[in-house]
Amino acid sequence: MRQNLIFVMLFCVFYSEFGFAQKRELKSTDSLKYKTYTYLDDQLYKYREDSSKASVYLFSYLHKAKREKNWKQIIYAYQNILHHSPEKLRLIYADSMIYSAKRSADNTMLGSSYLSKGIVYYGRKDYENAFQYYIKANSYISGSDDKYLINKVKYHMAQIKYYLGFYDEAISLFNDCLVYFKIENTTAYLNTLHSIGVCYNRIGNYGLCSDINRKGISEGKSMGIPDMEIYFIHSDGINEYFKKNYHLAVSKIESVIGKVKDNRDFANETVGYFYIGKSFWAVKNKERALPYLVKVDSVFQDKNYIRPDLREAYELLISYYKNKKDLNKQLYYIDQLLRADTILNNTYKYLVTKIHKSYDTKELIIEKEKIQTENKQIHKELAKEKHYDLIFAGVILVLFTVSFYLNYRHQKNKKFYKKKFDELILELNTKPQDTKESTKEKGVILDIPFETITSILNALQNFEDSKKFLGKDLRLNLVASMLHTNSKYLYKVISHYKGKRFVEYINDLKIDYIIELLKNDRMARKYTNSALAEMAGFSSTQQFALAFRQKTQMPVNFFIEQISK
Secondary structure, X not given: OHHHHHHHHHHHHHHHHHOOOOHHHHHHHHHHOOOOHHHHHHHHHHOOOOHHHHHHHHHHHHHHHHHHOOHHHHHHHHHHHHHHOOHHHHHHHHHHHHHHHHHHOOHHHHHHHHHHHHHHHHHOOOHHHHHHHHHHHHHHHOOOOOHHHHHHHXXXXXXXXXXXXXXXXXXXXXXXXXXXXXXXXXXXHHHHHHHHHHHHHHOOOHHHHHHHHHHHHHHHHHHOOHHHHHHHHHHHHHHHHHOOOHHHHHHHHHHHHHHHHHOOOHHHHHHHHHHHHHHHHHOOOHHHHHHHHHHHHHHHHHHOOOOHHHHHHHHHHHHHHHHOOOHHHHHHHHHHHHHHHHHHHHHOOOOOOOOOOOOXXXXXXXXXXXXXXXHHHHHHOOOOOOHHHHHHHHHHHHHHHHHHHHHHHHHHHHHHHHHHHHHHHHHHHOOOOOXXXXXXXXXXXXXXXXXXXXXXXXXXXHHHHOOHHHOOOOOHHHHHHHOOOOHHXXXXXXXXXXXXXXXXHHHHHXXXXXXXXXXXXXXXXXXXXXXXXXXXXXXXXXXHHHHHHHHHOOOHHHHHHHHHO
């Protein structure tokens, strides 16, 4: 029942995100009920570029697979929905794939589902999580006979290696799957070839990079796949920059960047702008370079996209406005570079130490303080005398006092939480003593026949063992109905035997489930509170957080931090 509820909820969200399908199209799902998978799949291919028309067939496919309990088709259906869904829903569908794959007990399907989740993280530029799921996928797929999945995992792991700066390892992995893809998947073959060329550029083998790009253009034409040509030209333009053929670099990149933008490929679009700007800068045409470098910052603001080589755009912008004596622009781009470095240090922790920085963090902060001082001096001449210093000192004193108090309270809370955490772990590791009492004696006290009490207690045990408490909106009368008793008896038995009110009893079961999950599953510790609340069947994240604190006397994040240690 819970699975059906989730299905309906996801359909509603999916429908509202896309403005899917006219009412008459939704009514047609009944007519699709007995269509074959082949028919539905053909319709999905037909409308692969139009998610609004594909939606009816997507959910008809999923509903048919669920009705037949065909786990392989259920996973395939979720994968199709994932590809058509908006970015923020894709992790949900990836998790649905994993859940279904676990139910199927098929390691190959489970590995494929983990791979899909890794690819979603990769699309979000969350390379650390992506790599972890690729490794998990590989552990299931490597022992299978599915060569396509084996090479697909290898390809995606190579992409991560490239982004972390391990170019030689990436090239080796790309070459491993190149032969297979050339025979079995020409599009994947061209993508792999392009990635190899990019890696050769990064290790300074510009000649091999040029050869790969020429081969890619030629192979794409002979295979009848022209779409990749713009990316080989884009790559070759960047390669020409490193060969110091700056005018040729600009010409090649500008010839394709419009098409790259049409593909909504903001990452390659940004890289193209950067190397056009760098090429103009190299020939001393800084005014022509400026708009392209500014576009790098625009994408960073809009998409939060940055990579190690792109950070130089900020160094050039800071240098440009320093020569122009524009303190405000200098200060702005210093702040942006500091923010970019924070992201790079988190995302590219292996690579960031290798790149040359004209402005390291300490120098940037000094430069920022210097500019702020100059700005303050300019405005000070327009201000009135010395009372500002007194106000400033007062503010600092207040801030210091508040900061000291908040830090003191934080440390005090932390000690309290740590104590509660240690007590909780001790409790979890200690087997509870058997404190069962006579149901017959309790029957007298509760004014309930002891046979009824025994029946209710057995039903409650089954309710807990089968984890039915994970359902949402579990009211007393609903659970009583599930256990084939009445609300009055159930309330009395729970109060007497569990020592809790009904709501507290249900919430504690949910929280105990989450605690065990976080204790035993490292990946679950990376889930958001919202995702954990959904898994436990809470109606909202706030209810989950409150129930967790009431049960454990500590916040969820503190428990995860401690259990991770």
